[in-house]
Amino acid sequence: MHQLSINHRHRNTRTRAAGLLMLGRGISPQVIAEQLGVSGQSVYNWSHMWRDSGVCGLMGGHNGGRPFAL
Structure with a gap:
C-alpha cells in the first residue's frame, strides 16, 4: 500500500x-x-x-475527463 501511495500514475489513487x-x-x-x-x-x-474489492476497488473511478478527440 505504501508503494501505491507514492508511485501510482493517478493522483487520486495515490490519495486514496x-x-x-x-x-x-x-x-x-x-x-x-x-x-x-x-x-x-x-x-x-x-x-x-478496500474492504469489498481490495486494491482493484481503489484503482477504479478513472472514467471522467475530457472526451477523446476524433
Whole structure:
C-alpha cells in the first residue's frame, strides 16, 4: 500500500492509498479528510472499497475527463 501511495500514475489513487494508510495508523476519518482536502464521506467510501474489492476497488473511478478527440 505504501508503494501505491507514492508511485501510482493517478493522483487520486495515490490519495486514496495514503488515506487508507492513515486509517490504519488510527487517525480519524475527519482528520484525514482535512489533511487530504477531501470530504469525510470520501474516506469512508475508500475504506468500504478496500474492504469489498481490495486494491482493484481503489484503482477504479478513472472514467471522467475530457472526451477523446476524433
